[in-house]
Amino acid sequence: MMTHTQTKLGRRAFIGGVCSIAVARPAVAMTADDATAFITRLIADIYRVIDSGVPEADMIPQFEALFGRYADIDIMAQYALGVDGRSASPAQKAAFSDAFSGYIAKKYGARFGEFIGGRIEVESARKIKPGYEIKTTAYLRGESPIDVIFLVSDKSGELQFFNMFLEGVNLLLTERSEIGSMLDQRGGDLDTATLDLKVAR
Amino acid sequence: MINTFRSAKTLRNLTMLVLVTGLAACSGAPRVEPTGINDPHEQNNRKVHAFNKKIAGSGNGGGLAKAVPVEFQTIIHNVAENMSMPQVAVNSFLQGDIQGFGLATSRFAINSVLGFAGMVDAASEFKVPEHDTDFGETLYVWGVGEGAYYELPIIGPSTGREVAGRVVDLFTNPLSYALESPEKYVGTAAKLTDRVLKNSRRSDMISDVLDGSTDSYAQARLIYLQKRRYELSSRTGTMATYDDPYAN
Secondary structure (H helix, E strand, C coil): CHHHHHHHHHHHHHHHHHHHHHHCCCCCCCCHHHHHHHHHHHHHHHHHHHHCCCCHHHHHHHHHHHHHHHECHHHHHHHHHHHHHCCCCHHHHHHHHHHHHHHHHHHHHHHHHHHCCCEEEEEEEEEECCEEEEEEEEECCCCCCEEEEEEEECCCCCCEEEEEEECCEEHHHHHHHHHHHHHHHCCCCHHHHHHHHHHCC | CHHHHHHHHHHHHHHHHHHHHHHHHHHCCCCCCCCCCCCCCHHHHHHHHHHHHHHHHHCCCCHHHHHCCHHHHHHHHHHHHHHHHHHHHHHHHHCCCHHHHHHHHHHHHHHHHCCCCCCCCHHHHCCCCCCCCCHHHHHHHCCCCCCCEEEECCCEEEEHHHHHHHHHHCCCCHHHHHCCHHHHCHHHHHHHHHHHHHHHHCHHHHHHHHHHCCCHHHHHHHHHHHHHHHHHHHHCCCCCCCCCCCCC
16 A cells, blocks of 8 residues: 555656656746736636536545646645655655645635635735735625735746735644644654545545 | 632733733833744643633534524624724724724714614615724734733633733723613624624634644634734734745
């Protein structure tokens, strides 16, 4: 079982490596308009899934696919792992990254049900260190508007978001704390934590 | 017996807290935006958290919010909001927030008269936006530090500054002085009902944090502190600075 997972991941990491070489290109400076358009596309794609009317269980894999396309999962997973990630092997990191992606899609995707009948409006773009801060407002039915901020960067070679804030709550920081607690509970064993993350929620 | 002793001690501590924060306010210390977690009472807070979690688990989930018609929930929310406006006006005034004072006063006037004693949010129809604040924010504006983190029974996560604010807010509502006995409790009753209904609507999210997390205490603490700090700092137009994960 373990070997199977590892070979699979090894292959995936290899393909990923080849792809990123193919994708990597001389950095053309991203503009505020690019970043805004990127988030506008992301929102449209999220709503396409929500409005499709499929049951929630079927939405989750679609959200995970969107997350894979729009987010820089590797950097997010690395940040969430924090200092515990430094001693991890590349294979461990890849396995964690994979589990993390599914976990985030499940955890946050389940929340998107509340977006039915609502809308998200892009408000502004501001230059920050690794890219742009895109401020949006989510208008949900029967709730006060919610500030949603996306941080976008092209440091990975393509436009991707690498963090999200809901009413000031930092997704990466919150998940870093959660992953930290998981690791503590498992005596710092990353492999067990990764397996548990896969089945979490 | 021990409990009585404890609560007497807690009350005394709270009184001290109010006095100390009051003094700190007078000193006009510069505002510091905190980032870390200051939780010296973690052991006690964790006990309260376990208690709160038990209470949350004994509720009927989102059942209440589903059973009560949305229209009725909106009316409760509107009345609660309207009855809190004089207090919001007082706190806005204390913060030197003239615009907030104007919004709260206008909303109270419009909704009390045109909104059938606050049942209808007529002010929003006239594009007078909602405004909410409390004495906790007033203390923040006055430069009072955040204080230690507390998890309060039933109420949940809070900080020293917010606890002091809550105590003072028991006395800053002009309506409680202006109204006669049964009427002056309408606002409080509406506020409590509104809170219960809101928690019920959010029960999925609350149980996600409480049941879905390895350390729900740490998650609730982190989420609360981030949200409250954001609420306070974003009103003063402070630009957020972000960690750059690509830099490491």
